[in-house]
Amino acid sequence: MGWVGVVLAMTLPGLACAALIRRFLLKEEPGAWSLALGYGYLVGMLVAASLLRLLAPLGLTVSFWLALLCFLPALAFAIREMLPAKRRLLGLRPAWPLSISRLIGWKPALSILLLAWLAARATILASEVWLQPLFPWDAWTTWAARARVWCELGQLVPFVSANDWLTSSGSGAYTIAAWSYPKTVSLIALWSALAYGGWNDTAANLPWLGCYVALGLGFYGQARRWGADVAPSLVFLWMLLSIPLLNVHVALAGYADIWLSAVFGLSAIALVHWAANGDPRQAVLAAILAAFLPFIKHEGAVWVSLLACAAIVASVRPRWILMAIAGLAGGLGLVLSTGGLALTIPLLGSLELRPDHLRLFALAELDLGFHNSWPATVDNLFIYGNWNLLLYLLVPAIPWGLARLARTGDSPWLRAELALVLSSLAALFVLFFLTDAHRWAERSTSVSRLVLHFTPVYVFYLFSLFCLPRAQIPGPSAAVPDRA
Amino acid sequence: MDRALFLRLLASMLGGTIVTLAALSAVYRFTDVANPPSIVRAASALQLVEGEGQKTAEALEVTKSSPGRPVVVQAAVRPFQAERFLRFRWSVQGLSPQQELRLIWATSASGARPIVRRVTEREAGAAAVDLSAEARWAGEITAIGLVVLGPLHQPLVFSRFLLEPKPPTLSDIRSEIAADWTSKEGWTGHSINFEYSGRPNRGIPPVSQVALWLAISAALYLAMARPWRAPQGLAPYLVMILIGWGILDLHGMSALWGRLQETTVLYAGKDASERAAAGPDARFYPFLQAVRERISPSAARLFILSAEPDAYLAAKSRFHLFPVNSYATVAIDRSTGVGPGDYLLILGAPNHAEYDRQRERLILGDLRLAADLELMAPGLGSLFHIKAEG
Numbered sequence: 001m002g003w004v005g006v007v008l009a010m011t012l013p014g015l016a017c018a019a020l021i022r023r024f025l026l027k028e029e030p031g032a033w034s035l036a037l038g039y040g041y042l043v044g045m046l047v048a049a050s051l052l053r054l055l056a057p058l059g060l061t062v063s064f065w066l067a068l069l070c071f072l073p074a075l076a077f078a079i080r081e082m083l084p085a086k087r088r089l090l091g092l093r094p095a096w097p098l099s100i101s102r103l104i105g106w107k108p109a110l111s112i113l114l115l116a117w118l119a120a121r122a123t124i125l126a127s128e129v130w131l132q133p134l135f136p137w138d139a140w141t142t143w144a145a146r147a148r149v150w151c152e153l154g155q156l157v158p159f160v161s162a163n164d165w166l167t168s169s170g171s172g173a174y175t176i177a178a179w180s181y182p183k184t185v186s187l188i189a190l191w192s193a194l195a196y197g198g199w200n201d202t203a204a205n206l207p208w209l210g211c212y213v214a215l216g217l218g219f220y221g222q223a224r225r226w227g228a229d230v231a232p233s234l235v236f237l238w239m240l241l242s243i244p245l246l247n248v249h250v251a252l253a254g255y256a257d258i259w260l261s262a263v264f265g266l267s268a269i270a271l272v273h274w275a276a277n278g279d280p281r282q283a284v285l286a287a288i289l290a291a292f293l294p295f296i297k298h299e300g301a302v303w304v305s306l307l308a309c310a311a312i313v314a315s316v317r318p319r320w321i322l323m324a325i326a327g328l329a330g331g332l333g334l335v336l337s338t339g340g341l342a343l344t345i346p347l348l349g350s351l352e353l354r355p356d357h358l359r360l361f362a363l364a365e366l367d368l369g370f371h372n373s374w375p376a377t378v379d380n381l382f383i384y385g386n387w388n389l390l391l392y393l394l395v396p397a398i399p400w401g402l403a404r405l406a407r408t409g410d411s412p413w414l415r416a417e418l419a420l421v422l423s424s425l426a427a428l429f430v431l432f433f434l435t436d437a438h439r440w441a442e443r444s445t446s447v448s449r450l451v452l453h454f455t456p457v458y459v460f461y462l463f464s465l466f467c468l469p470r471a472q473i474p475g476p477s478a479a480v481p482d483r484a
Numbered sequence: 485m486d487r488a489l490f491l492r493l494l495a496s497m498l499g500g501t502i503v504t505l506a507a508l509s510a511v512y513r514f515t516d517v518a519n520p521p522s523i524v525r526a527a528s529a530l531q532l533v534e535g536e537g538q539k540t541a542e543a544l545e546v547t548k549s550s551p552g553r554p555v556v557v558q559a560a561v562r563p564f565q566a567e568r569f570l571r572f573r574w575s576v577q578g579l580s581p582q583q584e585l586r587l588i589w590a591t592s593a594s595g596a597r598p599i600v601r602r603v604t605e606r607e608a609g610a611a612a613v614d615l616s617a618e619a620r621w622a623g624e625i626t627a628i629g630l631v632v633l634g635p636l637h638q639p640l641v642f643s644r645f646l647l648e649p650k651p652p653t654l655s656d657i658r659s660e661i662a663a664d665w666t667s668k669e670g671w672t673g674h675s676i677n678f679e680y681s682g683r684p685n686r687g688i689p690p691v692s693q694v695a696l697w698l699a700i701s702a703a704l705y706l707a708m709a710r711p712w713r714a715p716q717g718l719a720p721y722l723v724m725i726l727i728g729w730g731i732l733d734l735h736g737m738s739a740l741w742g743r744l745q746e747t748t749v750l751y752a753g754k755d756a757s758e759r760a761a762a763g764p765d766a767r768f769y770p771f772l773q774a775v776r777e778r779i780s781p782s783a784a785r786l787f788i789l790s791a792e793p794d795a796y797l798a799a800k801s802r803f804h805l806f807p808v809n810s811y812a813t814v815a816i817d818r819s820t821g822v823g824p825g826d827y828l829l830i831l832g833a834p835n836h837a838e839y840d841r842q843r844e845r846l847i848l849g850d851l852r853l854a855a856d857l858e859l860m861a862p863g864l865g866s867l868f869h870i871k872a873e874g
Contacts, residue, residue, distance in 0.1 A: 124740050131751045133759045136676040140803040152807035165811055166821055169785065174809055177794075200756055235726065242733045244679045247740060252676050385681020385691050388732045392695045393725065448678045466722065 001195060006203050009068065009195030010210050013044030016071040019078030025281040031233070035221025039270075039285055041214035042263055044071070045207055046292045049187035052194075056156040064194040107231040114234040118241055122213065128251035129209045134201045139254025142178040144204055147189035149174055151199045184295040185256040208253035215262040216241050219456060222269045223463060226276075227470030236463040243459075245386040245452055257449045260296050263289050264303050265456025268420050271307055272460065275314035276413035276469040298364070303453065306423045314416035321415075358435070371438035373447075380447040387455070394458050397465060398422070404465070413469060417461045424454040492708045493720045497727070500701025507696060508688060509657050516649075518660045518687045520568055523647040525559035530642050533558050533629065537639070544642040546632075555636065556588070558629035559645045563592070566625050570616040571648040574630055577641040579608070583634035587613055592624040600631070616650070665690055665735060668742045681735070690735055694728045765800060771861045772804045778858050778867060779808050779827050786810040787822055789848075790831040798831055816848045824872040828855065831865040839866070846870075 001008070018033075018040025026032045048067055055063030134140050150156050158173045165175035189204040196203035219240055223233035240246075249258040267289035273282040290307050293300030313321055335341050340354030345361070352359035359365045381391045398421060405414050428450055432441040440446035512518055530544045534556035537546035549555045572587060579585070585603035590596065599620050607613050615621040628647070632640060652660065667683040682689035701724050709716055751759045761769045779786060786808050790798040793812035802810045810829075815836070816822055828846065830837050838847040839857060846855040846868055855868040 121737060121740070124737070124744050127744055128740075128747055131747050131759075132671075133751070133756070133763055134803075135671060137673065137799075138676075141799055145803055145806065148803070148806045162811065169821060169823070172809075175811055201759075202756075238733075239729060242729070242736065244681075244736050247736070248675055248679060251740070251743070252671065255676060380678055382695075383689055383692060385679045385689060385732075385736070388691070388736070389695060389698065389725065389729050392691075392698070444674070445677050449676075466718065 001197055005195035006192050006206060009192050010207060012068060012071045013048045014041035016075035017044040019075055023078045023081045025284060029225055031221035031224025034217045038214045038218025038221055039266060041210055043288060045188050048191050049184050052187050052191055060150060060154050060194060111231050111234050114238050118238060125247060125250045126209055129205050129253050130202055134254055135252045136254055142176055142181060143185050143256055144189050144254050145176055146186040147193060147204055148199050150190050151193045182295045182297060185259055205253035208250055208258060211258055211262050212250045218266040226467060228467040232467055236459060240456060240459040243387060243455055245448055256297050257452050260300055260453045261455055263292055263296060264453055268307060268457045269460050271310060272413050272416050275416040306420060309423050310416040310419040313419040314412040366435040368434050371433055373432045373438045373441040376441045376444055377432060377447060380444055386448045390458060393462060397462055401465060417464060420457050421461055492705060493723060496701045496705035496708060499704045500697050503700045504697040508661060512652055512657045512660050519649045522649060523561060525645040527643055529560045531558045531560060546640040549636050555632040555640060556629055557642050558627060561628060563624045563626045566621045566623055568650055569647040570650040571612060571614055573612045573646040575643040578638045580637060583632050586631035588629050588631055589625055590627040592626055660687055664688055668739055670743055670746050691732060694732050698724055698728045768864050769804060771864045772801055774859055775829060775867050776805050786827045786829060787816060788812040788829045788831060789816055789837060817851055822870055824870055826870045828868045828870060829865055
């Protein structure tokens with residue numbers, strides 16, 4: 001089908017899911033469509049990948065068309081639900097026409113400037129995706145490698161370890177170094193390649209551009225629902241979408257990290273919303289995206305625990321949190337001082353914790369010991385040009401948030417955000433300073449890519465320090481910038 | 485934003501700019517972030533050209549001069565530009581006031597004829613020569629040494645020669661700061677992992693410069709606004725943050741635009757196959773296309789033998805050859821399980837692989853395989869089809 005097929009494959013799942021989200025999960029509030037489109041695209045591509053895998057025994061061409069057709073009824077249903085008659089009955093009102101007076105003033109001028117600047121950036125990135133053949137290492141050794149094999153063979157052949165490949169001549173299995181990595185991102189690349197009608201680097205990479213746009217739409221929608229006006233929402237959107245390393249992961253498409261960043265980020269932001277106003281629909285959005293995390297990269301399974309931790313911290317009174325932290329620290333100290341522990345948990349596998357070794361089920365097996373990764377870490381976080389000023393701002397923002405939490409008393413959303421920020425930093429510290437992964441830090445191959453996973457969370461944290469949530473503003477009107 | 489607040493903000497940003505520039509100038513002037521390191525030649529890099537003596541790890545000891553000739557000691561140096569190093573120092577023990585010193589050097593232009601400069605008493609006492617005013621100290625310096633004239637009453641112990649870099653002028657500093665902001669790197673293998681802002685391993689990256697400006701400007705505003713007397717808003721700080729962010733973003737967009745120009749030159753107007761042949765794989769992509777045509781996708785397996793199976797060539801070759809079912813390895817032996825019907829692609833020239841054309845046998849150490857040579861490209865590799873014995 002060529003490029004028409006690719007456009008269809010990238011839009012139909014996203015539109016169907018966006019329409020369903022808009023119809024069933026969102027009220028008529030600022031940012032609703034932006035949020036729906038952003039979350040809808042991510043959910044749509046993840047569901048498409050899942051359907052492709054589920055229906056693969058039928059052959060990939062058949063499974064692709066069947067999966068695509070699955071979205072049609074969903075889209076039709078959602079559109080039917082939003083027809084004008086129904087909309088009036090449900091109290092929804094059209095957003096147009098827009099009053100011209102709202103376009104006068106410095107805020108509209110700033111908004112237009114920011115939108116134009118973002119559009120220029122998106123155009124440059126889109127041009128790179130369009131022209132650049134598959135470039136980065138892990139893309140052609142792992143994520144796109146599998147997609148290409150599946151696309152060219154028309155079937156989802158298994159990938160096995162090198163030892164298994166050598167001893168299984170004639171089985172049709174393939175081998176790559178990262179044979180055990182989750183398949184979802186490869187299936188996303190495969191999805192658009194099948195839509196094109198055959199392997200094509202550009203077709204396979206286009207969903208990455210969609211991911212970037214979806215991240216922006218979802219973030220903006222959530223910022224508006226938080227209660228911020230258009231201008232401040234666009235300012236922080238610009239800050240997020242201008243993160244240099246994020247731009248690189250779009251231009252040199254093919255890695256899984258931007259997917260993990262978008263899915264984890266938007267899930268976490270929805271979680272923070274739920275913590276702020278108790279809206280169960282935000283919890284549903286957070287849960288839907290969180291469910292896909294372990295299927296994107298292995299560390300996604302660990303990042304789900306960070307979301308769970310933030311949800312618990314938001315729900316439980318601070319006194320109990322402090323007691324739990326003390327208990328956990330005490331328990332950990334006791335376990336380690338008595339030589340460690342080893343458990344086998346049904347369905348999950350082995351859990352071993354010793355002072356020099358950690359086995360976390362099938363996820364990871366790591367030797368523990370302190371390694372001085374500070375020079376490489378400082379380079380990656382503060383010296384190289386990966387983050388603009390984000391991490392320089394995050395450093396004072398953390399004690400600022402803690403001080404505000406102490407001052408304002410009960411603030412579940414701030415507790416949740418601080419839990420996300422601090423637990424992510426703690427996870428990175430453990431990984432790069434206490435495990436074998438310190439080698440990746442020293443070679444600067446992974447530090448920044450893992451920080452990328454948490455970038456939307458960090459930007460939203462800064463945003464929320466500036467704009468209080470609508471739920472905390474007395475009286476009607478959108479949020480105003482917070483005063484220290 | 486009221487007038488007083490605006491003026492405070494403006495003053496703090498201007499003050500921050502001035503202080504930042506002063507701080508950057510001091511760093512460039514007094515550290516080696518952008519200056520070349522001193523050229524230090526310890527005793528092990530000194531050569532006795534004229535005279536007799538011996539060399540230890542710590543010193544070159546000259547015990548006797550050649551009859552009627554001075555002692556000449558030369559330092560082994562890589563050629564360098566004279567204008568970057570303007571002070572020559574030496575560490576020599578045993579010199580007496582009766583001896584005269586000469587500094588000698590050669591340039592690319594002077595060839596084998598050395599240029600000689602007399603060392604004054606004052607310079608001898610300081611054990612250093614300032615060459616900033618020396619007109620003949622110009623161009624590419626290819627050799628440098630010290631001549632000692634006069635009788636040798638005691639051994640001369642040469643420990644070290646040192647060439648100090650020229651302290652940067654204000655104009656130099658301005659150029660360095662400009663270079664920090666204008667240096668651009670295209671897409672590289674590390675781009676996906678980290679982005680350099682500025683020049684790798686040299687200078688001060690723009691993000692650090694802007695962070696410094698932001699910190700100083702914010703501190704100045706804090707001092708002027710005195711929020712401890714009356715609570716104030718965060719808006720001025722946010723304005724500074726956004727200006728700093730915007731400056732860095734302009735820099736980032738400029739880099740993205742530059743890279744897009746390079747991408748466009750390389751790939752615009754080409755189809756998928758032409759792009760693969762135009763990019764970094766241009767050297768070996770046509771060979772791999774020929775290999776792919778020789779192998780049926782439904783064939784057993786392709787073994788790729790390479791001295792570096794995890795390096796770029798072998799790994800990218802696998803991608804270009806998909807859906808051929810391949811495996812890259814550094815060695816093939818009986819345990820690998822290569823058999824009739826399999827293909828073997830030898831990349832480069834691993835020294836333990838030979839092909840006997842007459843017997844049509846591939847010799848891999850102890851392993852001998854009957855094989856047809858399907859394809860060969862000098863400097864790239866050879867493709868063999870393993871066949872049954874007999």
